Amino acid sequence: MKVIDIDGWNRKKAYLWFSKFSDPTYALSVKLDVTPLKIFLKESGGHFFDSLLYLAVRGLNAVPELRLRIKGEQIIEYDFPDPSFTVALGDGSFDICRAKWSQNAPEFLKNTRKLIEDTIASGGNKPFGDSGVDVYYVTCLPWLDFETMTNPIPDDPVFAAIPRVCWGKCQRAGERYLMPFALQVSHALVDGKPLSDAFAAVQECIDNCAELLI
Numbered sequence: 001m002k003v004i005d006i007d008g009w010n011r012k013k014a015y016l017w018f019s020k021f022s023d024p025t026y027a028l029s030v031k032l033d034v035t036p037l038k039i040f041l042k043e044s045g046g047h048f049f050d051s052l053l054y055l056a057v058r059g060l061n062a063v064p065e066l067r068l069r070i071k072g073e074q075i076i077e078y079d080f081p082d083p084s085f086t087v088a089l090g091d092g093s094f095d096i097c098r099a100k101w102s103q104n105a106p107e108f109l110k111n112t113r114k115l116i117e118d119t120i121a122s123g124g125n126k127p128f129g130d131s132g133v134d135v136y137y138v139t140c141l142p143w144l145d146f147e148t149m150t151n152p153i154p155d156d157p158v159f160a161a162i163p164r165v166c167w168g169k170c171q172r173a174g175e176r177y178l179m180p181f182a183l184q185v186s187h188a189l190v191d192g193k194p195l196s197d198a199f200a201a202v203q204e205c206i207d208n209c210a211e212l213l214i
Contacts, residue, residue: 004075018188027184059202065194069133070161084131085138095124138165145169149182161186
């Protein structure tokens with residue numbers, strides 16, 4: 001973790017400008033090719049959501065700008081933000097969980113699956129709480145092949161600065177499987193190039209899932 005020197009930062013002007021906006025965020029959606037992951041899981045077993053969560057967070061963490069957060073008057077670059085994600089419950093509602101990030105895929109997958117199962121078993125009997133700022137907000141809409149996606153954004157630059165991730169329905173396109181994947185970020189911290197790099201990094205992790213998930 002390190003504190004960014006705002007006065008010496010090459011994005012100081014953009015940061016100060018977009019920080020004035022009530023909603024400084026913007027969102028983009030792309031189609032990711034998840035064919036390698038589908039093939040890997042068919043052969044090895046495992047949960048699609050858990051595996052993609054690991055790969056997505058690993059990809060996002062590879063881009064420094066996606067790890068920037070606002071905390072008080074400071075900009076912090078965290079080393080490894082955790083995923084804070086929705087869990088569907090049996091009654092049609094959902095709960096929110098924060099999983100501790102680990103670069104070790106088997107450890108992360110084991111702990112995350114237990115967290116999901118414990119949350120479902122409890123029926124989500126706790127109120128939504130503040131998961132901190134060193135997270136990614138993650139959800140999925142496996143029923144929809146969407147083109148665009150936005151999220152409700154609080155009127156608070158600290159929480160507006162947390163990247164929001166959503167993926168949708170995985171569908172066959174010829175011999176490939178494509179899936180919509182959306183990122184919403186604060187323009188106060190993330191410009192178009194690092195956002196593009198984040199999409200590319202996630203796709204690269206998916207392409208190499210057979211090596212990364214073992």
